[in-house]
Amino acid sequence: MTDEATVFVVDDDPSVRRSVVRLLKTAGYRVESFDSAEAFLEGERLPGPGCLVLDVRMSGMTGLQLQRRLRVSGRPMAVVFITGHGDVPMSVAAMKGGAVDFLLKPFDDEALLGAIDRAITRDRNWLKERQELDGLRSRYDRLTPRQQQVFSLVVTGLLNKQVAAQLGTSEKTIKVHRARVMATMRAGSLADLVRQAERLQLHPVSNGAGSGPPDGTKVQ
């Protein structure tokens, strides 16, 4: 996976699109441009970090609609909105939807490039987090059901003896499970384990039932 960022420019005005692409290329970015939101969604996107420079008012799908579509797609992307005529409700909707910036045309190159840098940084961070989370999940998935049970009870602050009582087994057995969990999850301390549980959004379970899947979208 390459680390080079791509800026995706989506604007239905040909001359704006052309000028923005030219500016970004001059500033050293890798740029892809599309004349509509639909074209962007259909098109092949380069992997790696990236951000979207998105016109709000376009014929067909608008910029705000595209932002919403991306947010629920599993690959949200940092968006810098550009618009010829923005009003307050529009900008509020854009920022609430996670936009990095909302720029009024005509915009200064520094403003655009600054926003793009921030957007790319955010996207890199998101990707890094996403990578870490992916690793954590794969390790968690490698735990046995018993070990997962022990994991979720230990991180609630219960002592081995209490965990053993809850699971109806001996304290010694719990001690062994706990050591396996620590090793598999590459946790150096209980505190590490607790942070991992938070990121995996594990919920304490009672009565030996398994925890919910750690995808963060499902609430028990």
Place this chain on the structure above:
Amino acid sequence: MDKDATATSSMTESTMSAPGADHDPAAASSLAASPRADGFRRLLEATSIIQWEADARTRDFTYVGSQAERLLGFSLDEWYQPAFWLTRLHPDDRERVLRFREEALVEREAYELEYRMVGAHGEVLWLHDVVAVERVDGEPAIIRGFLIDVTARKRAEDTARASEARLGKLLEQAPDALIAVRADGSIAFVNRQAERLFGYDGGTLVGRSFDELVPGHGKLRRLLDADRGMVVDESVPTVEPGQLQPVEAIGEGGRRFPAEADLNPLQTDEGLVVVITVRDVSARLAVDTALRESEERFRIAAALGADIIAEVDIRSGVVVWFGQVDAALGYERGEFPRTIDGWAGQLHPEDRERVVADVQRHVYERREGLSAEFRIQTKDLSYRHWTVRAAPRLEDARRPTTFIAVCQDITAETVARTEALHHRDALAHVARVSALGELTGALAHELNQPLAAMLSNAQAALRMLDSGSPEPSLLVEVLRDIVADDRRASAIIQRLRALMRHDTTARERIDLAQVVREVREVARAALVDRGVTVVPDFDADLPAIVADRIQIQQVVLNLINNAMQAMEGQDDARLVVGVRGREDGWQVVAVSDSGPGIPPSRLPSLFEPFETSRSDGLGMGLSISRTIVEAHGGEIGAENLKGGGARVQFTLPPGRPAP
């Protein structure tokens, strides 16, 4: 027959009785100019004595008195035909008359003769012809004279006495009551009409004094006195012959009645004879009284009502105002001018020429009614708006000289109307401005596009230069884009200004086809960008029309934009743009696309405000287009084409000729 053809100079002199006219070639014109002669002429016209003028050689008439039509039953046109006289001359008289004429023309200044002529229905009339000869270079050129129908006398020749009887017979034929009075004041002759008027039996009046019939007739007295060489009282104004004077007449049994009398002195070979025409006017006076009463009522009604009524005599220019014209314009009673010229002088300078020209054309030249609107000055130098409707008085229908004019003060209505017009303009402006408010977003968006592109391009160029090794061809490309976007921005601003402009006078004579071609050029880049094929469809040599260039361009650009959007993403997008002339002079601008067409459900409301198929459109474009087209007097419409696609077209009326 010799005695009928007697030519005597004394006879001629007595017949051509106007003083100094005896042998004067200009006798006819001096006759006409003399008041006495005018009376004589009237007398002639009252009887069947016909004036004429003819070519001396051919005796083709160059003038014949209008009574001639009655005489022989031929129209005046026929009288003027060549050889008319000769043809209608009785065959039995022809040889004699022509011989006499030949001699007389050579020898005499004037002559008389009698002969027969044949009428239209074969009837034979005896005519007495009095002829004066006018010579040019000693040769007879023009002959003038009188034709008198003496058929009656001829028939009664045995019993009729010489000249008095002849005159009597002439008088007998007159429609009015005629009385001939001798120099001593005695009645020489009365016609039947006169006997009937005064109620006397036939012949009983002759020899009695005219004073018994019309007592104390001053003018007759003076005429008779003057004839007897008596001193005339110069202080009493001389009444011209031919003017009817009111008199009191006394009939049989002392019955008095109002009458009018007209005196016409005639010098005959028996001395002065005054022929007096008398008319009973009692019936007419009764009518006059009724008319005066109704005029009085009219005057009162006019004074009470808002209308101001005037009676205008266009010969004298006198205006009689029946309404309170003075009060209406702030003057003292009787202060406002009482003449047409005076009235015209009070008109607003901007209206005067037009209204006076109208009056001249309709009233003076065509003698027809008129209606006009004008401003008229009040005493305090402000102006009132008036209308006037004038119509000729019915009683002088053929060539009226009296007009009745009804004036109305419409100042209040005019002010209200002007305000309403002003409000309408203001409203249109407000509507435009508020439509602008709606449009501000769209326009700002549109304007910010090229501005954004220009800024980004310029800053990209700066970065290229900063990098130290800029590629010249890239820089040229950037600058070209900046120029194009700058043009696009100013075009948008022009459209904005056209929308905001608050006047309706931006219309000029334009070449519509050229204007549409310009728009196509403006849109060319966008069309190329979208891969649209443009097919021009222009009629050649269309005449100029009058329209607002910028507004029409706005409409056309709007239609092209709509068409482009309709064909968005289409492979074989095809746009037909053109102007065609219709037979009635209107021109049709049409924009057709090859898109999917307009959904039938949208067709009826396509041109309504806020009607749009675009989620981010305001739907004002076609609405504004319709407003503009209709303001130009045209129509706009849309239809789906059979082969697919839609056509929007609008019409514009033919241009008026250049002022």
